[in-house]
Every structure is written in structure tokens, then in C-alpha cells.
Amino acid sequence: MATRGSRRAAVPDTAGAAEQARGDALAMQRLSEAVLPALIARFEASGLGELEVRRGDWRVRLRKPDHGEVLAAPAAGGGAIRAGGDGASGAGRSGVAAASAGRGAALSAVGPGRVATAATGGGTAARRTATSPAVGYYMPVAAMTPGRLVRAGDVVGYVDVLGVRQEVVAPLDGAIARVLAELGQAVEYGQELVRLDAAPPVAPGLDDEPLAASDLPPSEA
């Protein structure tokens, strides 16, 4: 069901270490020389999203961008609403799905992948999905059905913001894999709307990585 985005190298965050006492500096050195390279390697292999090493006032955190995971939300008349909480927040009302009151539309569920997707230049997952430029109602372009070839910059849909249409644009050359929103569906800024299969590299220098078959979403909704 879920596709997995590409991984970026871990970024060590060593703020504040400079001001520490000799003991900390020594421990830090030990950490970066002996432990850190091995940790990064293990981290890459582990499938973990985040790893943090702390001691007193300094710490090193290894973090991957979130996976480009997308929930297959049924976009019915009164769809699910994004719950406030998430796993990390604890106090949020995660899992609570409240029906949207009135106005005939609903906001579809948004998975944890949105951060990476909305970020510019995050990973290939982001570049494979056309996201919403604004908050409003989704208006598909009829011709944009799965299999249709598009070029980067093509308009693959619209979002209606107070009656003004804003373009949803293909981020790369490729074929439409799946349209993730329906006509009249409420969408928020950065929401994934149209998934693309990247075109195979035709010329050297194209910086999009080729897709492995396992990276493609399965065909069921």
C-alpha cells in the first residue's frame, strides 16, 4: 500500500558543544570518531526514522525525512477529517474522525508523508506528486486520467479558492499514475493530488532517479 521515498544522508546537529567543559568535549570527540560513523551506518540499515544520542547539554540527532506514505482515503461525500494529533503528540485526538459540518465537502485524510512532499527538493517522492498550491476545492482536468503522459509544468488539475482557480502543476515529465482527489473535494495546502510515474530517463543529465517496480503504488485504491 505505501510507497517508500528516497533517503537523505543523516545530518549531525552539534549545536552548543563548543561551549562545553573539557569532559564534554572529550566525550564529543569520542562520539564523533568512534561511534558516529558506525551509528550512521546502523541507522541507515535499521529502517528507523530518527535516532538521537544525548549527553548532558549536547546531543546528536540522526533523522530521515518522512517516508512518502499516502493513505488511500475513500473520497466519499463526507470523508474523513485529518485528526489533530499524531503518534508523537500523545495528547492529540489521534484517530478521531469528525464529520465536516455543512457546505457539502470534506477534507480528505492526510498521511504522514505530507511534510516531505510539500518540501521543495525533498526527495524523489515529492517530485513524483503534484500537490495543492492552496486551500480550497479540487477541480480535476477531465483528460488527466491514469496513463496520460504529461510534461513538467503541465496543468493536471485546479484548486478553487473563493472562486479563483489555482493551477495544480506536474512536477516532472511522466505519466499520471493516480488522481488522489475528487471533484469538489476540500483540499489543504501541500496536499498530494496527482501521483505521476516518472518517464524513464531519455537523456543523460536528467536528475530523476529511475523507479524500481517496488516503488510504484499498487493499483487498488
Place this chain on the structure above:
Amino acid sequence: MATRGSRRAAVPDTAGAAEQARGDALAMQRLSEAVLPALIARFEASGLGELEVRRGDWRVRLRKPDHGEVLAAPAAGGGAIRAGGDGASGAGRSGVAAASAGRGAALSAVGPGRVATAATGGGTAARRTATSPAVGYYMPVAAMTPGRLVRAGDVVGYVDVLGVRQEVVAPLDGAIARVLAELGQAVEYGQELVRLDAAPPVAPGLDDEPLAASDLPPSEA
């Protein structure tokens, strides 16, 4: 200046994992099989006190008991008072030394090693030091000077609690290395009072580890 206590093996803390969803269980399995043994090895080698790996609702924490570090506090007439805070607390008033008002005595500074020392069966450091059985004023036994041989159970000093003498008892056979408190000094429960050098093992089965020279405190106060 500081002596270092023995280390205990790290204890993985995996509470709550059982209730997690399949995804977490998988990640957990991956962690414990692939990452954990290596992490423990690295952790042992790193000199770190604590290491924690988290993902969503579960986490694994590797932690060593505190080092058996002892401050060599000058036991003058108006000694330093234990400050409320410590490094980990942040908001405490660490480093603030307030003079004790009145009553002619003061409480000597207590280092971070007290937890390990006061604990029963913590490490060899604890078993090498006679600690205060109560809060009160210290009363030494005149004969108990460095070099004096004692047996486990011998009274090496007293603590006066509202006029009642409570015995400070040698925890093992050995020689008195240093008396850490003075006559009339205020001491708290568990405070280190008399340091011993363990007698060399004379019979097999004695479970006290022999001391390395580097484990002995330097002779200056």
C-alpha cells in the same frame, strides 16, 4: 581526583511494545536483531552515560548507573552545603553554596556519587565506604585513623541524632584510607564518612574485587 565505580550492563527498556501495531512490531524486531547488539557494544565503548533510540510510541534506552565519583570536600567549620540542583535538573540552583545559619555546624558537599554509594550492592565503591546511618552530627572514633585495620562490622565512627549516638559501621575488612568528616560536622543519611581500602583477598570466594592503584583517591584533601 575522582574515582570511577564499576559499570553495570545496559538494561534495555522495551515497555509497551507488545501493544503496538504490526508495523511497530516489525521495526522492533529489526531493531533488536540488527541494531541492538551493535548499539550495546558501541555504547559500552563510547563512554556515554545514556543512549536512547525512539520510534513513535516505543523506545529503547541504554543507561549506565552513575559513576562513583566523590568530591573531596574541605571539611572546614562552615563547609559548603549541597546545592539543590544538579546538571540534569536545569532549573535547580546548581553551584550555589549557601552558608548554614547558626548551630555551629555545616553540611559538607555531596557529590553525584551518592546514589551509587548509598545503594546496597551497587558496586565495589559502595562496599568500600562506611556511610551515615542517619542525619545528625558526626563524631569520629579517635583510633580510626588512616592505616588502621578494621573488620566488617567494626564501629568506625558515630552520628549524633538528638543526643543519641548511632554507629557508623565498616562494610568490609580492610584498612582505613580516609575519614571524610570531622567532629561536629553535619551529615545526612547515606553520606560517605569513612573510606576503606579492602583487605587483599585471603580466601577464595571473597566477592570483593581487588583494587587497582588508579581507583584509590589521591592523598590531597
Place this chain on the structure above:
Amino acid sequence: MFERILIANRGEIALRVLRTCRRLGIGAVVAYSDADRDSRAVQLADEAICVGPAEAKRSYLSAPAILSAAIVTGCDAIHPGYGFLSEDDTFAEMTRAHGLTFIGPPAEVLERFASKAGTRELLGRYGLPTIPGSDGMLRDDEHGLAEAERIGYPVLIKPSAGGGGKGMRMVRSPRELQQALTVCRSEARAAFGDDSLYLEKWLEENRHVEVQVIVDRYGHGVHVGERDCSVQRRHQKVVEEAPTPALPPAARERLCESALAAVVAAGYENVGTLEFLVDGEGNYYFIEINCRIQVEHPITEALSGIDFVSEQVRIAAGEPLGYSQADVVLRGHAIEFRLNAEDVAHDFRPQSGIVERYLPPGGPGVRMDSHLYTGYEVPPYYDSLLGKLVVWGPDRPSAIARARVAIDELVIDGLISNVAFHRAILANETFIGGAFTTNLLDRVGSAAFVAAAAGT
């Protein structure tokens, strides 16, 4: 005024006392057991001193250890908090004998009010109605059976010493009584070192209403209204509120005035609380006095703006009250929720462990008194109180509404607490209607109560 106070307690109340010492510019020394060295009060104290091992008997309950700690740290007064040594007249006397001040009633006042039966008799003489009960302590089972017959079943067995529900039992027949007496006697002996028991008539549907008083050394006193503590399980308060929804304003005024008049006449001194049972007709019966700060004092602080710990300190130092009844103005409605580390679903089993994440609620009218912090390890040796959520609103419905918001905001991760129980209370029609009675929870069963609320 005192220079330096030893705080001989732990948890949230140690922190509470510490805050007032700071505010008054008085040095605060925290006495702690080996199990509490990472406590918030120790972290914030001007000085902290370890008085003994985890076992309370050798630390917080050890009069010599506490007194010695006060002496060696140069304190001139001891604040005992609640529980532990807070109502121990021998300890108060020892403290005075060593030239220090016990912050609470003087030893002779504590002694005068030490026996519950004696206090009922004493304050009965000064006009407070009391529940029909046994003629003093029960000499033996036969005496108990005869007295129960005279009073009429059901009756409540109560220990002379202590509190918190230990050694208490309601019985409906001579056979139940005979069995229960043995159990109560051994419970009371274990908990308080005193197995004296007495009987009281059991009021089927009653409310627990208590009156807060402050009386100075010179016989000037005020009451600061009443509190309703009818939400109890096994005789332990869980939710308290003020004012009581059980009585109209005129009746509340009458109750508070008669309580104040009686304790002043009986020579009480310092901050104290008189507990009453109120029956369905609004009749009230004095049951006992608490000669110390109450756990639930913050709701009265929310209404009055008075700092009760500060009043304890001032009066113990010999200061006159300095204001009169007309200056005590109560505003709005306040409710306190006791957050306990206990598993309501499993017989209130106490919980201990590391608080993985702690974030108190905030906003207008919300106060959280708690010693928790992220990473704190709740030790298994003491009571299970994690903190007290206190909400204030201009009226009862708005206080209830704010309580719901605050409970939903509160984050205590890492151990099981009774938050779900409080959610159930806040969803309960009887509570919302202000009609909770003390035996409701035990009749329904707390677990069933929570489950029923979750189902709606």
C-alpha cells in the same frame, strides 16, 4: 518571622510549601528520603537533606530524623505538610522542646483534638450536631454489638486515629459487624499503631461538606467557606469543589458560622478543616477535624485569593490574623481533581515508573499543582498522588467546562493514571447535576462507572 523552614514532606505538597516559603522570603530546606532525591522539590530547594531510606517509617515518619535534619541545617521551623507527622502532637512537642516551631497547631491543641470521639464530644458541647454514635471507644465486640443495636443498623466502624479510609467499614447486621471489627482493628493497628474503634450511624445518602477555618493565637478567626468532597471511593476523596451544590447560600453560611464559632470556643489555633456529613434534608453532622493543610486547599485559594500555607506560617510565627470575616470574599466556583497513579480498571492498583512526558494544561482559571516533570520516576513507596488539577470559573457550569478542556490537554505519559476516571466524572449526570453522594462510587463500582461513561 522564620529565617529557614524545613519542609518535612514530599511530592506536590513539598513543592507547594516551598513556593510559599520563597514568596515570603524564607529559606526552604527540603528533607527527603533516599527514594526522592530526584524530586522537583529537592531540585528547587535552597538546600536539601537526605533524612533516611525510602521506607517512610525511617524517613518522613521518623520524628528524630526530621528534627535532627532541621537542627543540623539551621532551620527554626518545620512544615510537616499533610499526612506523615502533620498531626502528631508528640512530634510537635519534641519540636518545641528543641527550640523550633512546628507549623501547625501547637502540641497541646493537637492533643486536645487528637481523638475523633473526644473532638466530637468537645465540639458537640460548643453547639455542633454530631452523628449518633457509640459511647466512646468500643471496649470489645460485645460492647460494639450492644452499641450498634442502640444506634440502629447500618453503622459505620471507624478508627480513632488516622484517616484515608483505613480501618473503616459499613455494616448492616450484627454478623457483618462481628466479622468487620476484627479486620478493622488489625487494619487500624497496622496503619496507625492504634486499634481503637468506634461506631457511627450510617447515613445512606450523604454529602461530605467541610469548612475551612483560620484561627490565630489570639482567638480571632475566620471561615473561608466550605468545600464539597462527596466524590469519594472507599472513603478517599477524588474530586472536591467549592461552594457545595448541596446547600443553598443561607444554609452554607449557617454551617460555616457555627463551625467557626465552635472551634474558636474550643481553643483551636492555626489553619484547620471541620468535616461534616450532610443528609438529604440538609441536616449536618460534625464528624472530624483536620489540624493541618488539606490536599484540597487550592479550591478555596481559587475562591478567596488567600494563600493557606502562608497563613499557617504567619500564625505559627505568632502573627495576628489581621483581617476579619467581612474581608473574606469568595468568588466563583472551583473544582479539584486528584490525579493518581493508579489503575482504576484493576482495583486502583498503584502504579510507579518513569513519566515519559508531562505537560500540564493552562489558560485562564487553570492551576496544576504537581511535582511531575518529563523523566521523573514515580517511586513505589508512597501515596499515588501525581498532582491536583484545579479549575476555576465564574459559576459551576463554566468550571466544569474548563475542567473538561484542561483534562483533555493534560499529558502524563508513561504510567497509568486515573484521568479516565475524571473524564467519567465530568460526563456523569449526577455530578453535573450537583447531586453526588459519598457512597455512589462504591455502590456502582468505579471500574463500572468509568466503563459506563466511556460507552456513552
Place this chain on the structure above:
Amino acid sequence: MFERILIANRGEIALRVLRTCRRLGIGAVVAYSDADRDSRAVQLADEAICVGPAEAKRSYLSAPAILSAAIVTGCDAIHPGYGFLSEDDTFAEMTRAHGLTFIGPPAEVLERFASKAGTRELLGRYGLPTIPGSDGMLRDDEHGLAEAERIGYPVLIKPSAGGGGKGMRMVRSPRELQQALTVCRSEARAAFGDDSLYLEKWLEENRHVEVQVIVDRYGHGVHVGERDCSVQRRHQKVVEEAPTPALPPAARERLCESALAAVVAAGYENVGTLEFLVDGEGNYYFIEINCRIQVEHPITEALSGIDFVSEQVRIAAGEPLGYSQADVVLRGHAIEFRLNAEDVAHDFRPQSGIVERYLPPGGPGVRMDSHLYTGYEVPPYYDSLLGKLVVWGPDRPSAIARARVAIDELVIDGLISNVAFHRAILANETFIGGAFTTNLLDRVGSAAFVAAAAGT
């Protein structure tokens, strides 16, 4: 009453509005920018919707984005908080045109009070004294020079739009004026998209005192006393308190009554604040009105028990006020401390980063309004407000004493904040004496101020 409110703001005020929505049983949808998806308000909201990227212009300041978000989430009202769109009459009009309610004054009221100069003229007509100033907006530098000559130096250059000290400068000579006009104009243009400037006579030693009013749609209004916001650095409030120590009770009463009478007569509606300068002789001059909730509203909540967000909502929904001036009772003294992520020692450089550890203070009379939690990352895109510590005491000295205790308890690890600055304020004799004036900090220099306090 509304069913569902869109909260079009962030940080502590989003949380503050959310709490009141919850209390009133109204659904709360939080509109957030891409940089705020981990915010506490988003976590606690009934629903949260991303309205744009981090850049405020495309998210919190984008009227179409906010309005579209309200519509697609089924909201029937929008609460704008403070700053951003909170006083934007065009946005209020757009909101109404789409059938939704703007929670604040109606568009035409916002428009009437949009110009500072116009408002001074309008309220001057209704009896409020104003500071001598330029005849309307400055047409050009020459006009400015002529007007400054007429008023007399020193004069203060002020922008017609906005607030927060941007585009403001005090000058003492024509030469300084000419240089400053260019700078102020470009600052004002950049900050507010409007470079209109005017001049005001500069009062050397003055206090900033503001009056809180609530006026319903039907012309019934109350004032809720005044606040003193004289602790400012570069025209930004840092500490506020109520009541003001600058004026005796009778003068405060007169000020508040005249302020209320003037705004009611001028047709104001909803919650609002009238700002005055008070000179050394106790003369007061109206300077501007804030047509929204103020950052410092909690100190008035502490005194009055009134929930100002709730009042905004009720009045915007068309409810009558429902109480009169006699029902507004102010009790005690309250002080607010703005905790900012800024490095006072380095020119107030704003800080961002991860909050390694957060633990708010507690106890009686302490309220902490903050969106922080342990692990929260303060984004670099918005203002540096981390939270507001509000303390209450029965009188000013006890409020100050409690503030010291609370500041010492507060834990915000991981980024530099202005806590040391607040400690310096609480140690400052001028502040303790209640004699702080608005230009004191800038005259001394904030860094020097903190250093001086640390040295004592």
C-alpha cells in the same frame, strides 16, 4: 452561537482561543502554515488545516487562504487572534460577504478606527485628551519639519498603520527628523504596506496606561480597569501589570470611565483597548485604540475573572453584554512577563530551535500561557513570543514576590530566552517602586540593564 470557529493564528494565542472555543462547546479548526504543523494548537484542535507555506504573507496574512480554509472546513466564524488579519477591515468585510462572522469589531467599526490620526480626532471629539501632534499625515518632509517646529521638539514619528514599534522614532532636532523620516517611511512601507507617517509631541517621562473595554452591539459597555505597560524596549511591551501604580484609584476610575464613554459614543463594538500616555503629573493623553484581543489580556482576566476571548465570541454572535459596570469587580494585582526567544545581550537577536526541556511554573496565582512543549521546534519565521507568565497576588508586593518564585521555577532549555531580562526587572528598584517609564530601558540600554542587575 457559532458551531465551528476557524482560528486564524498561531503560537500561544491560537491555543488561548482554542481553549475558550472548547469551553464554550464550539468546534475549533486551527489554520496553520507549513512551518507550524507540529504546533500545540494543531495537536489539540478538533481539526487542523494547512493554509500555506511558512511565509506569513501566503498563509496567516492571506485573506483568501484563511477564508477558503474556513469555508472548506465548514466554519461559521473566524477568530483572527492578534496581529496578522486581526484589525484588517477588508478581511472582516470579505468574511461577512461570504456569510461568515469575523470575531472582532464589524468591518465598518474597524474601518472607522483604522487610522490612528482619525481615531484621535474622533475620540478627541468625545472628550478624550490627545497629545499635541501634526495636522494629519505628513505630506512630505517640509510639512513634517514645519509641524515639528509648531509642536516643539522632541517629537515622535509614528506610522499611521501597524504597531510593535516599527516605523517609530523619537527625534530631537530638524536634522534628526529629516534623516529619520526616510527610515521610518521605508520601515512602515515594508511592515504595513503603508508609509503614511505623523508626528506626536514626545513626553519625556511617561507611562503607558491602557483601558480595557467591552461593548456589545446594542451600545452597552463596561470597562475592566486599566493596565500599565510602561516596561518597554523600543516601543515593545515586555512587562505589563494591573492596576497601574502610576495613578491613585480615583484617577484610574476617571480615566477608565472617560475612555468607556468616548468609545461607546463613537460606536465601538466588541472587546478593545484604548492606549494612553500618562505624564508625571498624572495627565493622560489618548494615543490609539486596539480593536482586538491584547497580548496582555490575561492580567485583566486574573483581576476580573472575565474570559475576554469568550466575550469577543459572544458579542460577535450578537449576544447582549448581560452585566453592568457594578458587576465588574477587580481583585488584587497581576503582572505579565513576555517570554521571548531573543538574546538580550546581542541586540535582542531572535532565536529559534528545539525546546529541549519545558516545564512551566505552578502554584497559587500563577498562570503560564504558552504553546511550548518539550521537543517543540520554534520556527524562525514569526515573532519570538514563547509564552506569557502571569502572576496574581492580593497586592503588588506579593505579586512581585510570586513572580520571582515562578521565574526561578520556569524551565525553557535549548534556546536563549529573555528570562534574565525579567529577573533584572524584578530586581530593579524603579520597577519595585512602581515608577518605570516607557523610555527607561532604551535610555539605559537593555543589555546594560541586565548586566547591572546581575552585578548586584
